[in-house]
Structure formats: C-alpha cells, structure tokens
Amino acid sequence: MADRPRNILVCSCEDTVPLDGEAVRRVCRDSVVVEGRQFCRAELERFRKLASGGEPIVVACTQEAPLFDEVAAGIEDSGALTFVNIRETAGWSKDAKTAGPKMAALIAASAEPTPDFPFVSLNSEGVTLIYGRDERAIEAANLLKDHLDVTVLIRPPGDLAPMRVTEFPVVKGTVRAAKGYLGAFEITVDDYAVPSPSSRGALSFGTARNGAVSRCDILVDLSGGPSLFAAADLRDGYLRADPGDPAAVLRAVLRARDLTGTFDKPRYIAFSEDLCAHSRSKIVGCRRCLDLCPTGAITPAGDHVAIDPQICAGCGQCAAACPTGAASYVLPPSDALLRKLRVLMSAYRDASGKQAIVLFHDAEHGGELINALARNGDGLPANVLPVEVNEVTQVGLEAVAAVFAYGASAARLLIRAKPRHDVAGLYKTVSLAEPILAGLGFNGTRVATIETDDPDALGESLRGILPMNGATKPATFSATGHKRDVMRLALRELHAAAPLPVDIVPLPEGAPFGTVEVNIEGCTLCLSCVSACPTGALSDDPERPMLRFAEDACVQCGLCKATCPEKVISLKPQIDFRAATAMSRIIKQEDPAECIRCGKPFGVKSSVDRVVAKLEGKHWMYKESKKRLDVIRMCEDCRVVAMAEEQFDPYGAPQRPRLRTTEDYLREREEKGEG
Secondary structure, three states: OOOOOEEEEEEOOOOOOOOOHHHHHHHOOOEEEEEEOOOOOOOHHHHHHHHHOOOOEEEOOOOOHHHHHHHHHOOOOOOOEEEOOOHHHHHOOOOHHHOHHHHHHHHHHOOOOOOOOOEEEEEEOOEEEEEEOOHHHHHHHHHHOOOOEEEEEEOOOOOOOOOOOOOOOEEEEEEEEEEOOOOOEEEEEEEEEOEOOOOOOOOOEOOOEOOEEEEEOEEEEEOOOOOOOOOHHHOOOEEEOOOOOHHHHHHHHHHHHOOOEEEEEEOOEEEOHHHOOOEEOOEEOOOHHHHHOOOOOEEEEOOEEEEOOOOOOOOOHHHHHOOOOOEEEOOOOHHHHHHHHHHHHHHHHHOOOOOOEEEEEOHHHHHHHHHHHHHHOOOOOOOEEEEEOOOHHHOOHHHHHHHHHOOOOEEEEEEOOOOOOOOHHHHHHHHHHHHHHHHOOOOOOOEEEEEOOOHHHHHHHHHOOOOOOOOOOOOOOOOOOOHHHHHHHHHHHHHHHOOOOOOEEEOOOOOOOEEEEEOOOOOOOOOHHHHHOOOOOEEOOOOOOEEEEOHHHOOOOOHHHHHOOOOOEEEEEEEEOOOOOOOOEEEEEOOEEEOOOOOOEEEEHHHHHHHHHHHOOOOHHHOOOHHHHHHOOOOHHHHHHHHHHOOOOOOOOOOOOOOOOHHHHHHHHHHHHHO
C-alpha cells in the first residue's frame, strides 16, 4: 500500500482557480495528478472511484474535507486521505495565474508525514467555584447548578439578598493565591466566612478567617479584578469574564458547562533533564525558559527545571530559546518542520518559482487572515509560501536558518496585533537571526514579524517586501536528530549557501553560541569551571594540568563564569562556523607538581610553589622545620605517611595571648595615672 503512487486531485473550484497541472506533475513525479472542476459535487463519483482503488489520495481542498472523509469512510479499503489548501493560499489571488509553482510546492509539502505526539489527560468532575462580586455571580450559578457542582465565592463587600432556598453554597472571601489547572485548582482565600442561616434583608456572615483553602475542577472568575493567573486565556479550566458584559458572562457559563469528563491535550514539550544547563551546585546559569514561559509552567527543580505539561499551553518559546535542546517542541519536532520546509522550497524551485517569501502562521489567527484576504481582497502574492505551525512562537533559529539555506529570499512571522501572551522569545529569535544573516551577506530586512489583525494590512505588508535574491546555491540537506544538532546543521548549511560567507559573526548578548575568554594570569587551573560546564565545552586532561575549550559545545549558559572562584572568565557571544570541525583549543596548561617523595603528579606546580612561598618562614608550623614545609610538596598519600613518621603535632601551636578584658584596660589606666 505504501509503495502505491498517490492520486492528487486538483480542482479549479468551478473555474475560480487557474490550475497548472504540469507544474504539479513536474514536482510530484511519483504521483498521478487528476484535474477537475467540482470534485465535491458534480464530479464526486470520480473521487469515489479513485478512493475505491486503495491508493493514497491528496485532495487540494480543505473546505469540503468533511464530505470527502464521509464518502471515503463508506468505502471498504479506501486509501488514506490528505488535504491541502491551494485555493485561499494561492488560487484566489490577483496573482493566481503565476501561482502555479506555489500550488505545486504546497501539494508536494503536504506529503511530508507528521510524526505522532503524546498526550496528557485532564480530568474534571465538574466541581466549580464562581468567584464574583455581586448578583451576576449568583445568576451564573443558577445557570450552572443543574449541570455542575457549584459554589459561589463573593468578594467583599458584596451585599447580596439571601436566597429563598439554598441550592448551592455562597461564601465570602478574597482570593489571595491560585494555582493549578482544569481538574486540579487550589485557591487560598482570606477573609473567608460562611453566611448566617438567619440572614434576613441581606446576607450576613460569621467570623472571618484567613488562609482557607478550596479545591475545584473549574474556576469561573467574574470578580472584575486582576486575573488570578498570568496569560489567563491559556489556563485550561480558568474562565474569566467582565461581570459588566452579560454576553461575556454567558459565554463563560456555556464553556464551563462543557468542561466535565476527561480531556486530552498535547504534551507540547519533550524535556531531557540531563541536557538542561539551568544550574550546578546551587549556582544558576541558564534561565531562558523560566524568563519566557507565559503560564508559569516551568519551575526550578535542582540542577535542572521542570515543565508541568498540564499547565503548558504550547507557545514553544522555551524550546525555541533552549540552547542545549533539553526542551524541544513536538508539534512537530524541529527536524520534521525542517524536512517539510526542504520539500516546499525544493518543489518551488523545480516548478520555476522565484524569490520565495516564507510566511509562518498559526491556524487560528493567521489562517483566518489568509482566508479573509483571499475571499475579500487581493490574496497572497504568488511568491509567498504559507507554512502553518501550531504556534508562531515555536519557530526557532534552526527553522529561520534552514529557510534561507534552502533558498528563500525573505521570511515573515505573522502574529496578532495584541498577542495573547508575551512574545519576547520570538523577538529574541529574530534579533539573533538578523546579525547572522547580515554577516553572511543577506542584506536588507530578511526576517521580521508582521503584527496585525487586518487582512488588508497583511497583504500590503507582504507586497511591500522589496525583491531580494536568495542563496546562489541552495542547500538540499535533510535534517534529522535532536534540536541542537539540527540547529548546528542548519547554520552550517546556511554558511555554505551564503552570498558572502565569513568565519565569525558577532552576536548579541544572550545568544546560545560563543566563546569564553579567560584571564590566563589569574587562572589557577582549579578546574571548577570544568565540573560546572553542563555540555563539556570546558574540559581538562587527566595527565597534566590543562584547561581546554570546544566552542561548538558552548551554549553561553554562564555557569563557568559564575562558578570561577578567581572571577577570570567572561563570555563572548559569537558564532564561529569553523567550530564544528575544529579541535578543542588549549586555554591554559602548566607543569604538574610532582610529589617529592614518590614522584606522583598531584597538582599544579605554580599553585604549590605559591602556597610554599606564602607559608615559608611566616606561619608558626613552618618556621623551624623544613620537613613540615616539604609535606606541602607531597601527594595526599605520602603526606599522611610523612606526618606519621615525623610525629607532627597539629596542636603544637604556641599559646595564644590571653584575651584582654575591661579590667585589664582599667588597671592600665590607673597605673598610668599613678606614674
């Protein structure tokens, strides 16, 4: 079945889409291209016949995907279906007649498989807390009481009329802290009190107490105060609405009614603790992910961090910023995204496409804008290749580098005018890519964000990009492996394809590439930095005192700098394209200190000589006996033997002067007065 040729159904959608079947055949050589005018209606029987053959089918239409799925489900042994949108992304455009290469590229890229990804489960039994300030909270509770287990928490002063029949609990209090997610919220309440059953005109409450803890599955916030969580709309099970907006309150109530049962959500991030460069020996180095996570799903956990998959909303900024690849995105993994980009760009070139602009966008925001632009405006330009990702903020440096290595002339990242969460990580990715591209001869604004909610503004921005040439010899590499390896590969291929390749490009502070600079005179070769380095960029030599550095492994986490007792290490962010094939360089080496008794190397000669020079003739232990001083020049084994043979008394120090007291000073003063 897997070896059978695909059937590719391209439809002109009642002649509204000009088709270039030859371009599709040129880039999809192992497939059978079938052209039609209305596969979803008048020519549905053609689709049914092809589906009966058992071969995989690519349908170049997403609007009627449910219909095609339904028809295929009724056919025994029907082929696997894949859908790709060429109408809104290419065919409905004022450039449609020249969009053939783009259509062919989009169809070719749709064949690239998407790896499976794991899920986590959220379980909700419908226990609901409504946090409000007035009668609106009671009204919401009345709408939910027959569907959920409801409790109302009223924020003071919150004057309420007593209910004729107590159908759900109403208590008073102010939420001091909240944590958790759908099915596992925990709220700490101050000024907590229950109402008196004898309340008459208005609810009166008993004695209040602080620190009350409540647990619930669903949290509906109608308090009108600040959000209880950062990035509130990304917290599953937390529904927040303005109590002064009845429509918003009703939407929150309707959403709450559906939040009972077991829900699966993707485990967006794969995390490897052993690769994390967060800290060593309680000294903090890298904290990029901690600073970027909008939901607070990432917390320190010893030498590494921990990512709570139930809280994680999948923005992907941690994975894009992680210098070691400890955190990697799985929807899809970075290597799978690069393989799709490879097929897309290669097919576009094979179909004679020129000056490609890659547009990264998500489905919810970007997909809707592209759809609106196609239906009501001029559509996307013919050279703009849309690439849909789960979240635009997941796009990292490896994807940007690969886009230009594969021959794109520009890249744009489409985000909301007012993002749902902080997108600082995306800005850092762009600010990191810019100097690399400029340093390699890609002049002009090659990569940038487009921040708009207006489809016409999107179209104007894309059509306003000046024509620029891409790589003269585009790369054809296929990425595979872990994120850091994929990033290194993409950057090497970008360097090879660049118009003006150079060996070293300076980078801004915080970049995940660079070298370390060591003040050689101040370094004592204590090798604390070696033990702290999480990637092995700094290493020693088991045979002699030596400090080595491999720049290709350095992630600029700063642990070596923070650990160094002499404070002689500094970081220099840069990318050296020779580092991948270069040998580790020797930063400092010295002669070993050899034991004067057995000849065994046991330390750094200069350090031992320095200690001897400081103690000789100055410390009471070494003033009279040369044998005591020789102990410092011995290894740990011989030192014990020598001390036992010579019967060194570690308590033989001269008696310390008696402590002077107030009486001593008074007596001396009296004696001087008598004199």
